[in-house]
Amino acid sequence: MSYLDNIRTFVRVYELGSMSAAGRDLRISPAVTSSRISQLEEHLGVRLFQRTTRSLTPTDQGKTFFDAACDVLDAVEKAEARVINMTDNPKGSLYVAAPLGVGRRLIAPQVPGFLEMYPEVNMRLRMTDRKVDLTTEGLDLAFYLGNPKDSNLRIRKIADVARVLCASPEYVKRKGHPKDGTALISDNHECLNLRFPGATEFQWRLVTEDGPKKFRVTGRYESDDGDVLTDWALHGHGIAMKPIFEVSDHLRNGRLVPVAEETPPEPIQMACLFTHRKRQDPKTRLFMEYIIEEISDVVSAV
Numbered sequence: 001m002s003y004l005d006n007i008r009t010f011v012r013v014y015e016l017g018s019m020s021a022a023g024r025d026l027r028i029s030p031a032v033t034s035s036r037i038s039q040l041e042e043h044l045g046v047r048l049f050q051r052t053t054r055s056l057t058p059t060d061q062g063k064t065f066f067d068a069a070c071d072v073l074d075a076v077e078k079a080e081a082r083v084i085n086m087t088d089n090p091k092g093s094l095y096v097a098a099p100l101g102v103g104r105r106l107i108a109p110q111v112p113g114f115l116e117m118y119p120e121v122n123m124r125l126r127m128t129d130r131k132v133d134l135t136t137e138g139l140d141l142a143f144y145l146g147n148p149k150d151s152n153l154r155i156r157k158i159a160d161v162a163r164v165l166c167a168s169p170e171y172v173k174r175k176g177h178p179k180d181g182t183a184l185i186s187d188n189h190e191c192l193n194l195r196f197p198g199a200t201e202f203q204w205r206l207v208t209e210d211g212p213k214k215f216r217v218t219g220r221y222e223s224d225d226g227d228v229l230t231d232w233a234l235h236g237h238g239i240a241m242k243p244i245f246e247v248s249d250h251l252r253n254g255r256l257v258p259v260a261e262e263t264p265p266e267p268i269q270m271a272c273l274f275t276h277r278k279r280q281d282p283k284t285r286l287f288m289e290y291i292i293e294e295i296s297d298v299v300s301a302v
Helices: 003-016 019-026 030-044 060-083 100-117 169-175 181-186 226-234 244-252 282-301
Strands: 049-051 056-058 092-098 121-127 141-145 154-161 163-167 191-194 202-208 211-217 239-243 268-274
Touching: 003 019, 003 030, 003 060, 019 030, 056 060, 092 100, 092 282, 100 121, 100 141, 100 226, 100 244, 100 282, 141 282, 154 282, 163 244, 181 202, 181 211, 191 202, 191 226, 226 239, 226 244, 239 244, 268 282
Parallel strands: 092 121, 092 141, 191 239
Antiparallel strands: 049 056, 141 268, 154 268, 163 239, 202 211
């Protein structure tokens, strides 16, 4: 077993906090994972983890070695990228996450074209509106709407995406056409809200004459799936805040109409997130650049 394989295994065990999780991520058995860690500890002459039947905790030596091990893997990946022309023929599985609306409308349609260009790459696309953790979930790349706060990740901005408050003509006829954010609240409009883990209230950030302002909106309808909100809006159940690219067809054919136009939503950032080391992986970089080229004009123009 190579020393470098042992280091890679140690880094994934450290990041995921579990031998079994690291083994699944690396496609090796728990026994092989444990063996690699033991070999590394024997070589170094120190314990890297304190093990019990229920927990795995890095020792002080393990914490110190982790930073150095990451530097080693970074250096190896950079060296490989320089001396081997891997960009001509990237191989392996690419694990990508995206919000449901972004994934369905922007990312998934581009995947076949990318795989035709690089036939030895396998795509593993996960779509969810919940926040994902790139490290613990073994992701290479995640697309994101908003402003991520994780300073350990690299961010590649794609565009500022315009959003719209919209409802069906039936809803507007029944409940009235609010002119601004204040009317949303004072006229007791049904606001359709996207639920994020840990959210305790819903605030829509709208652009007023005095600048961006948060409006605390209420409504009986909420979901963690953005497409559910669109369906509810289409069926006349309330007002949704949506990126324009997600509802542009409905706006063009009149199934949805803009509301509260005097205080439109503040644009939201679309970005790619990736770890420092993943940036050196040719297939990750190639897919990111491919998607950005294909969708930048679409999301920026609406």
